[in-house]
Amino acid sequence: MLKAIAIDDEPIALEVIKTFSSKTEHIDLIGSFTDAFKAMDFLKMHSVDLIFLDIKMPDISGIDFLKALHQPPMVIFTTAYSEHAVQSFELDAIDYLLKPIALTRFLKACNKAFEQHQLRYQQPIKDHVFIKSGYEQIKVALAAIRYVESNGNYVQFVIDGKKIISRLTMTEASDLLPPTTFVRVHRFYIVSKLHVTRLDKRTVWVGENEIPIGPGFAEKASELVR
Numbered sequence: 001m002l003k004a005i006a007i008d009d010e011p012i013a014l015e016v017i018k019t020f021s022s023k024t025e026h027i028d029l030i031g032s033f034t035d036a037f038k039a040m041d042f043l044k045m046h047s048v049d050l051i052f053l054d055i056k057m058p059d060i061s062g063i064d065f066l067k068a069l070h071q072p073p074m075v076i077f078t079t080a081y082s083e084h085a086v087q088s089f090e091l092d093a094i095d096y097l098l099k100p101i102a103l104t105r106f107l108k109a110c111n112k113a114f115e116q117h118q119l120r121y122q123q124p125i126k127d128h129v130f131i132k133s134g135y136e137q138i139k140v141a142l143a144a145i146r147y148v149e150s151n152g153n154y155v156q157f158v159i160d161g162k163k164i165i166s167r168l169t170m171t172e173a174s175d176l177l178p179p180t181t182f183v184r185v186h187r188f189y190i191v192s193k194l195h196v197t198r199l200d201k202r203t204v205w206v207g208e209n210e211i212p213i214g215p216g217f218a219e220k221a222s223e224l225v226r
Helices: 011-021 036-045 064-066 085-090 103-118 170-174 216-225
Strands: 001-006 028-034 049-053 074-079 096-100 128-133 136-142 147-151 154-159 162-166 182-186 189-192 196-199 203-206 211-214
Touching: 001 011, 001 036, 011 028, 011 103, 028 036, 049 064, 064 074, 074 103, 074 182, 085 103, 103 216, 128 162, 147 170, 147 211, 154 203, 162 216, 170 182, 170 189, 182 211, 182 216, 189 203, 189 211, 196 216
Parallel strands: 001 028, 001 049, 049 074, 074 096
Antiparallel strands: 128 136, 147 154, 147 189, 154 162, 182 189, 196 203, 203 211
């Protein structure tokens, strides 16, 4: 999960980012600021992975704010104006979101940031994962996991011919699995690309198992066939 802050002189814009951030498992929004200089002080004491940064602010522009940082984290610019798009990408911005920001565009930008973060800190590729079930750590081949289903305070890893129950949240389960292979298609389901047999706008089939595509997850679900 990416630790993020948002900087915008408009409180309403910050509320939108807070609301949208709560809808993705990749973002932990740990601070929001209408004052860019207070944000700069915060960054001197805290490390973050990502900044949602407005460009046109009264005391300092988002462009100049980013240039002032010694080791800037990833940035997604947010603005009501399009004229700074080229300059923002020259500064290696992850994305450039025009206001009013659509949820689908916001989620797409967050996914790009998460994938970029994964590439920067990529670990050697593993073909297995250890799943804690009760007092045991069970070694499971990633290729054997068909899908993951939330069940109250637990998740079920559905594996060829059996299920492993683990006391994890869906976010924790998602962090355990490589995003190149496993896609979250619903609040309660994560699906392996390797086992998808059919797909339409509302449903994913894993063998004979029908898994619903949740509201707001349609774009994510489309990754199953890429």
